[in-house]
Amino acid sequence: MTNAISRPQNITIDRAAGVMRITWLDGHISDFVLRWLRTNCPCATCREERREAVLAAADPLRLTSTPAPSTEVVDAEFVGHYAIRLTWSDGHATGIFPFASLRASCPCAECNPNGAPPLVID
Numbered sequence: 789m790t791n792a793i794s795r796p797q798n799i800t801i802d803r804a805a806g807v808m809r810i811t812w813l814d815g816h817i818s819d820f821v822l823r824w825l826r827t828n829c830p831c832a833t834c835r836e837e838r839r840e841a842v843l844a845a846a847d848p849l850r851l852t853s854t855p856a857p858s859t860e861v862v863d864a865e866f867v868g869h870y871a872i873r874l875t876w877s878d879g880h881a882t883g884i885f886p887f888a889s890l891r892a893s894c895p896c897a898e899c900n901p902n903g904a905p906p907l908v909i910d
């Protein structure tokens with residue numbers, strides 16, 4: 789399943805710019821905005837929260853007072869060869885981002901001219 793196209797050669801996190809840059813094995817470069825990554829966190833908790841947010845938005849009487857999640861990364865580690873786990877400054881660390889999904893959601897104009905699609909985790 790892992791081929792050169794979804795295999796990183798180098799990953800750097802620019803905290804000041806709020807960007808995680810992945811240089812892929814084929815030389816392609818993807819700049820992922822950390823805020824976007826947090827918004828697309830693939831863990832079960834965040835997926836459930838997003839589902840509830842959609843329901844809440846549909847109900848004008850429901851209060852949405854959840855604080856905005858942290859968009860600062862304090863740590864990143866490889867999970868095998870296929871994914872990266874990000875630890876956010878609020879302690880959230882259950883999100884494991886598969887490289888294949890990241891590559892599919894590359895925000896560059898060449899890969900996704902209409903903007904990055906939401907991260908797809910099967």
Ligand SMILES: [Zn+2]
Binds near residue numbers: 829830833
């Ligand atoms: Zn999460």
Ligand SMILES: [Zn+2]
Binds near residue numbers: 818896900
């Ligand atoms: Zn791209």
